[in-house]
Amino acid sequence: MQRRNLLKAMLTAGVLAAGTAGGYAEETVKIGLILPMTGPFASTGKQIEAAVKLYIAEHGDTVAGKKIEIVLKDDTNVADITKRLAQEMVVNDGVKVLAGFGLTPLALAAAPVSAQAKVPQIVMAAGTAIITERSPFIVRTSFTLPQKATVMGSWAARNGIGKAFSIVADFAPGHDSEKWFKDSFTKAGGQMVGEARVPMANPDFAPFLQRAADAKPDAIFVFVPSGQGALFAKQYVERGLDKSGMKLIATGDLPDDDILNGFGDAALGMITADPYSAAHPSAKNVAYVAAFKKANPAMRPNFMSVGGYDGMHVIYEALKKTNGGTDGEALLAAMKGLAFESPRGPISIDPATRDIVQNIYLRKVEKKDGELYNIEFATVEAVKDPDKASRP
Numbered sequence: 001m002q003r004r005n006l007l008k009a010m011l012t013a014g015v016l017a018a019g020t021a022g023g024y025a026e027e028t029v030k031i032g033l034i035l036p037m038t039g040p041f042a043s044t045g046k047q048i049e050a051a052v053k054l055y056i057a058e059h060g061d062t063v064a065g066k067k068i069e070i071v072l073k074d075d076t077n078v079a080d081i082t083k084r085l086a087q088e089m090v091v092n093d094g095v096k097v098l099a100g101f102g103l104t105p106l107a108l109a110a111a112p113v114s115a116q117a118k119v120p121q122i123v124m125a126a127g128t129a130i131i132t133e134r135s136p137f138i139v140r141t142s143f144t145l146p147q148k149a150t151v152m153g154s155w156a157a158r159n160g161i162g163k164a165f166s167i168v169a170d171f172a173p174g175h176d177s178e179k180w181f182k183d184s185f186t187k188a189g190g191q192m193v194g195e196a197r198v199p200m201a202n203p204d205f206a207p208f209l210q211r212a213a214d215a216k217p218d219a220i221f222v223f224v225p226s227g228q229g230a231l232f233a234k235q236y237v238e239r240g241l242d243k244s245g246m247k248l249i250a251t252g253d254l255p256d257d258d259i260l261n262g263f264g265d266a267a268l269g270m271i272t273a274d275p276y277s278a279a280h281p282s283a284k285n286v287a288y289v290a291a292f293k294k295a296n297p298a299m300r301p302n303f304m305s306v307g308g309y310d311g312m313h314v315i316y317e318a319l320k321k322t323n324g325g326t327d328g329e330a331l332l333a334a335m336k337g338l339a340f341e342s343p344r345g346p347i348s349i350d351p352a353t354r355d356i357v358q359n360i361y362l363r364k365v366e367k368k369d370g371e372l373y374n375i376e377f378a379t380v381e382a383v384k385d386p387d388k389a390s391r392p
Helices: 002-021 042-059 079-093 104-117 129-133 145-157 172-187 206-215 229-238 260-267 283-295 303-321 328-335
Strands: 028-035 066-074 097-100 121-123 138-140 163-169 191-198 219-223 247-251 271-274 339-342 345-349 356-368 371-383
Touching: 028 042, 028 079, 042 066, 042 097, 042 283, 042 303, 066 079, 079 097, 079 104, 097 104, 097 303, 104 121, 104 129, 104 138, 104 172, 121 303, 129 138, 145 172, 145 219, 145 247, 145 271, 145 356, 145 371, 163 172, 163 206, 172 191, 172 219, 191 206, 206 229, 229 260, 260 356, 260 371, 283 303, 303 328, 303 339
Parallel strands: 028 066, 028 097, 097 121, 121 138, 163 191, 163 219, 219 247, 247 271
Antiparallel strands: 271 356, 339 345, 345 356, 356 371
């Protein structure tokens, strides 16, 4: 209790000091980037870090006369560390924007800090619907799982899949995926024949895959966080389900572009719903992929990368609107309603919810130039988060 009170007092004092300092000209704007750079979800951190660096390399490190400085810290995918780093960044480092947040628990851990300090928090990865409601200063540039799962469920029921079994990771994004896939699938005439939730830590998909096989669905719907897809694919093949005749459908988190080639031919034909593919055919994306690969030869950009790239664009455009001013409320107001062309297609920030509005693409894993890609074959335009849209 004493420690919590001390941290709260430090944060309050830091906010007051920052407010006093705000009256003077600031030559540098610090952006605190908090990401999982080590551990099982390090690929998310590395993708976003690479995209942030690329954006700055392409657009310069000065905006409205202010130098941009990135303060990057590794939260090792531990929520308590995320919160401590956010507090330290605001109080000690003087950051004016918090950004990153690889998974939902990490974004939620920093939310009270952004709310109390009145510092914009740009969520570049985490996808649970409720995140933007936990602080009035959160803006999301990634996606929500209901956006993806709803589109996937509706498409499945209308394209020959009568019965489905869902397998999701047992944490908030998985629960969102399960609920919204089921709702849209059954509403469109489909039938759920089973549901399973897999523990996040050291997941073993084998027993859940066996349950799915025993239920004899037409398709298995899957959500696992980016980084766990390779293990799922391995166990899927080991149980022979790639030859079972059951379709594999998922959110785009499963066949993550960064690791898709490692799946092998077992991934061919997988249908997914997602806002981004490295194979998206727009001129802007072709240029983005080429620049990303040139800067990072061992990587292919994935959906997490564009969350980071577009997050930087939102920050830059807000600073232009405020003429370099870093007052949190002014920056937030400048971010609301922003609309622009991303490598993924047209996107905007809903001024009412501070959540992203974007196209969701249906994709099929195919071979292109000897590599596996998620090839888009249909588009659902301007999808808002259905979780918020469904409320009165």
